[in-house]
Amino acid sequence: MPAKFILIGSGLAGGLLAAYLGRRGYDVDLYERRGDPREGNIVGGRSINLAVSTRGIHALEQIGMAEEILRHAISMRGRMIHDKSGQLHFSPYDVDPTKSINSIGRAALNTTVIEAAQRYPNVRVHFNHKCIDVDLDSAVAHLETVNGQVTARGDAVIGVDGAFSSVRQSMQLHIDGFEYDESYLAHGYKELTIPPGPDGSWQMEKNALHIWPRKSFMMIALPNPDGSFTCTLFWEFEGPRSFATTKTDDDVRRFFDEEFPDAVPLMPRLLEDFRQNPTGSLVTIRCAPWYYRDKVCLLGDAAHAVVPFYGQGMNAAFEDCVVLDERLEKFQNNRERAFAEYFSRRKENADALADLAIGNFIEMRDKTTSRTFRAKKKIDHALEALLPGIYLPLYTMVTFTRIPYAEAARRARLQDRIVYGGFICVPALLIAALLFRWMAH
Numbered sequence: 468m469p470a471k472f473i474l475i476g477s478g479l480a481g482g483l484l485a486a487y488l489g490r491r492g493y494d495v496d497l498y499e500r501r502g503d504p505r506e507g508n509i510v511g512g513r514s515i516n517l518a519v520s521t522r523g524i525h526a527l528e529q530i531g532m533a534e535e536i537l538r539h540a541i542s543m544r545g546r547m548i549h550d551k552s553g554q555l556h557f558s559p560y561d562v563d564p565t566k567s568i569n570s571i572g573r574a575a576l577n578t579t580v581i582e583a584a585q586r587y588p589n590v591r592v593h594f595n596h597k598c599i600d601v602d603l604d605s606a607v608a609h610l611e612t613v614n615g616q617v618t619a620r621g622d623a624v625i626g627v628d629g630a631f632s633s634v635r636q637s638m639q640l641h642i643d644g645f646e647y648d649e650s651y652l653a654h655g656y657k658e659l660t661i662p663p664g665p666d667g668s669w670q671m672e673k674n675a676l677h678i679w680p681r682k683s684f685m686m687i688a689l690p691n692p693d694g695s696f697t698c699t700l701f702w703e704f705e706g707p708r709s710f711a712t713t714k715t716d717d718d719v720r721r722f723f724d725e726e727f728p729d730a731v732p733l734m735p736r737l738l739e740d741f742r743q744n745p746t747g748s749l750v751t752i753r754c755a756p757w758y759y760r761d762k763v764c765l766l767g768d769a770a771h772a773v774v775p776f777y778g779q780g781m782n783a784a785f786e787d788c789v790v791l792d793e794r795l796e797k798f799q800n801n802r803e804r805a806f807a808e809y810f811s812r813r814k815e816n817a818d819a820l821a822d823l824a825i826g827n828f829i830e831m832r833d834k835t836t837s838r839t840f841r842a843k844k845k846i847d848h849a850l851e852a853l854l855p856g857i858y859l860p861l862y863t864m865v866t867f868t869r870i871p872y873a874e875a876a877r878r879a880r881l882q883d884r885i886v887y888g889g890f891i892c893v894p895a896l897l898i899a900a901l902l903f904r905w906m907a908h
């Protein structure tokens with residue numbers, strides 16, 4: 468008899484993992500605390516759209532879903548930087564102009580992955596079931612429903628229930644020595660909207676990710692298929708100018724007029740959006756191990772939530788699905804080994820991504836305005852064109868390849884040492900050579 472998996476959480480990774488496991492012929496019960504997203508229960512307070520790139524697309528391709536999902540995506544070929552005077556600077560993501568990241572709607576993607584899973588008759592999805600505890604040794608999940616508590620029994624429980632995972636909490640409570648670390652940024656985020664123009668078209672460049680970098684904070688905007696943009700303001704929670712001190716409509720208007728003057732005329736609902744939309748927090752979660760015997764496993768944000776500045780959280784969660792699926796195939800008769808190998812392959816990379824994501828926040832909000840940053844991007848692209856396959860900028864490796872995140876980070880550090888070390892050494896050597904010649908005369 469095929470093994471039975473209980474999956475907790477039908478977010479982005481939960482739906483995709485259910486499809487992967489369903490394809491392998493496993494019996495799958497997927498439990499989600501919210502209602503069916505097809506009935507309008509859209510994930511509240513979280514990003515309305517996200518950027519999917521090579522790793523995520525690869526995972527979707529493996530299950531034949533990439534085309535369907537990319538049909539509705541909007542490609543973003545680079546960063547459009549808005550300075551305070553309203554001047555625009557476009558910086559392509561890669562030397563190859565066809566390389567782009569893709570803006571997709573979270574709700575549509577979530578629905579598509581759930582529907583893909585439901586095509587397998589051995590996958591069942593149960594909405595409005597909130598997991599409250601997991602009995603690790605027996606792989607039993609306890610769930611709350613409107614009609615009272617129910618239990619779900621399987622051969623293994625997989626926690627795909629996001630950054631505040633209940634499955635992980637059960638592991639924390641019951642596994643001796645379980646490592647757990649959470650760290651919050653001092654910044655929160657708020658989503659705002661630029662609606663479509665009167666003719667339904669985009670009011671700014673459509674094929675770009677827009678950034679208003681303002682040193683300690685920033686706003687970004689991603690295009691949506693209906694002609695609108697979803698803007699996200701990343702700003703300090705506390706401080707003299709922060710979410711905490713910006714209380715009245717006048718405060719909001721003054722702040723936006725000062726910082727984002729070119730965006731304000733495009734945001735007729737700014738004050739309502741600012742008042743009504745929640746302020747989200749940004750957390751990095753690291754934990755270990757991600758599994759307990761052959762009974763419980765964690766995947767996606769439940770195992771490794773990262774801040775969103777590299778646009779990789781979902782991409783990494785999708786990559787987890789590919790790796791776990793491969794390991795389950797390789798060790799069909801030893802699920803514990805499959806879980807253990809999945810964990811050892813992914814952990815170092817998830818940790819590397821967490822660091823990269825925080826580093827990219829500083830780059831996006833502060834460095835993108837500087838001439839040095841733009842010059843470095845140009846040098847990066849020139850070297851990439853000159854040394855194809857040998858020199859790969861970090862952003863390219865993370866976004867447009869499937870080189871493991873930790874290896875990409877190591878390779879980028881080495882490249883930087885060689886190239887930028889060279890910039891210092893070559894002139895120094897030339898000066899030394901000139902001095903020797905001068906002294907010899």
Ligand SMILES: Cc1cc2nc3c(=O)[nH]c(=O)nc-3n(C[C@H](O)[C@H](O)[C@H](O)COP(=O)(O)OP(=O)(O)OC[C@H]3O[C@@H](n4cnc5c(N)ncnc54)[C@H](O)[C@@H]3O)c2cc1C
Nearest residue numbers: 476478479480500518598628629767768778779780781782
């Ligand atoms: C502002 C922002 C922007 C982002 N932008 C990007 C981007 O551009 N690109 C990118 O790759 N990533 C991005 N991310 C990250 C991405 O959203 C996450 O990495 C991704 O959603 C993780 O998928 P998941 O399935 O692991 O978790 P989630 O998508 O959070 O899904 C978890 C699911 O579990 C359910 N659940 C939770 N608790 C329980 C319970 N007790 N019982 C039952 N069900 C439960 C939830 O309702 C939810 O449906 C962004 C994140 C944020 C906050």
